[in-house]
Amino acid sequence: MSNSATDRAALPQSVWAARGRHTGPDPEDVVRRTLRRHKEGGDIDDFAEPPAPGDTPGDDAPPKIFEARWRAGGTVTVRARLTLVPRQGKPQGHVWQLVAEAERPWDEGWPSPATLFWPEGGSGDDGSWDHHPTVAGLRFRQVNALPADDKEMRRRLRDAAREAWCVNLVVHEAMTPDEQGRLPLARLLPPGLRHRVVEHRAAPHQLRGVNWALKDLGVEVPRGGAVLLPPDPAPEDYDGAPHRVRSVFLDGSEPAELLTALRHFVALPRPAPQDEVAALADLRDNWTLMTHQEELDRERRLVAMYAEALEAMTKSRDLYKQAAEQALEALAAYRDVPPPALPQQRPAVRTPAPLHQLTRTFERLRFPGLPGRAKAAPEDTADGTDRPS
Known part of the structure; x- marks a missing residue:
């Protein structure tokens, strides 16, 4: 599981977000018909289909965007944005992500935004839109039996837990349920939780296998009870005890203890995944309706x-x-000031070197008989006669 939760902000409690996959053809036509029907019935105020950013005629399968607004409870304005993106590879289909933001914290009794964009029951609902976005075979509104193979069971639960937009609920059947007990628990949940929960169901003989598969996730399901898989990424102080239910009665009665655990789980200020944060920013920044x-x-x-x-x-x-004027004034003042007078320098007195003086002294001396030296001119005596040499 990812451990990069420190730099991610938590979404406000006024936001409802879900993501799934549509497996049928032309999902945009399904959304248009559903929105048109709800507008005619007064369930929504208006809807629009703005162009996707960078949507040009030459693009290959660009995403489709739909906006809708309504008043929950008759007074609270809700803005919602659904994006359809073709999925490359397997499982095939169109991945949809839906983000709705209200003017105050979300009330779980308000209508699910998913049912305002997608058909809920009736002839138009062919069950194509409620598939898990990344794990094939998982549905939101159905019971998802865990695989018989333990390794495949562990792989499925691990892959499902990575989808941080969903709430994954693992239920163990204490005994083989009757027809009423085989119905999904999602139908008993409030509308605000109904299309965000994926219910995994373990048969009575799979208790040991399912707990072995959940070991890597750090949780355990009680016999005949239920457990919520930790969020990904999980907060550092995450405590799984409030999200473990000791007994779940599969008799059609309201699972009060399970509802308490679900409410506590979705209210956690856990860090939101990057794509969910980006979807909310897209709703706020690019809203056109x-x-x-x-x-x-x-x-x-x-x-x-x-x-x-x-x-x-x-x-x-x-x-x-x-600043420019001050610089020009300083430059002008600098030019008007005459340069400072430099001190006069006296010519340097050349002092003869001691060797040069000694040479001149020797030149004055006369040494008779030395070859190669010219005779000095005769000097006059005081009486006018020449001195004998």
């Missing part, structure tokens, strides 16, 4: 933002101009 008042408010916010940016640019320009 606005009322006239919302468009006016948006334009006012843009005007205020531009005014702040212009004011900041003006202040920056003034500061730059002031």
Whole structure:
């Protein structure tokens, strides 16, 4: 399991998010018909199909985006955005992700956003939209029997736990249930939880095998009870005890203890996966289905933002101009000041070297008989006669 949870923010409690896979043809037509029917019936206020970012006519299978808004409880505005992306490889189909945000914390009694985009029951619901997004064979609204092979069981639970958008519930049957007990527990859950829970069911003889398969995830299911798989990524202080149910009665009665565990689990401030955070940011930043008042408010916010940016640019320009003027004044003042007078330097007195003086002294001496030396000119005596040599 991933351990990179430290840098991820938790989603606010006003957000409802789910992801699945549609296996049939033309899922966008199914969504359009469903939204149109709900608008005509007054369940939603309006819907739109904005172009996907970067959607050009030459793109290969671009994603499809649908927006819808309604008032939950008659007063709380909800905005929702569904994105359909063709899945490459296996399992095939279109992966859909749905993010809805309300004006206040989400009430589990409100209608599920999934049933406002996808058909729920009736002739239009062929069961193509409620498949697990990555694990083949898993469904949201059905009981998913665990494989008989222990290794395959471990692989399935491990792969399912990686899908952080879903809530994975593992239930062990204490005894073989009757027809009522074989119905999915999802039908007994509130609408806000119904299409986010994947129910894995272990047969009575699979208790040892399922706990062996869950060992890597650090949890264990009681005999005849249930356990919720830890979130991925799990918070550092995650405690699995409140999410383990000792007994689940498969008799059609409301599973009160299980509901308590589910409510506690979905309310955890756990770090959201990156793609879920990106989907919420896409809903907020690229929302197009606005009322006239919302468009006016948006334009006012843009005007205020531009005014702040212009004011900041003006202040920056003034500061730059002031700094330039001060620099020019300093340069002009520097040019007007005459350069400082340098101290006069006296010519250096050349002192003869001691060897040169000694040479001149020897030149004055006369040594008779030395070859190669010219005779000095005769000097006059004091009486005018020449001195004898």
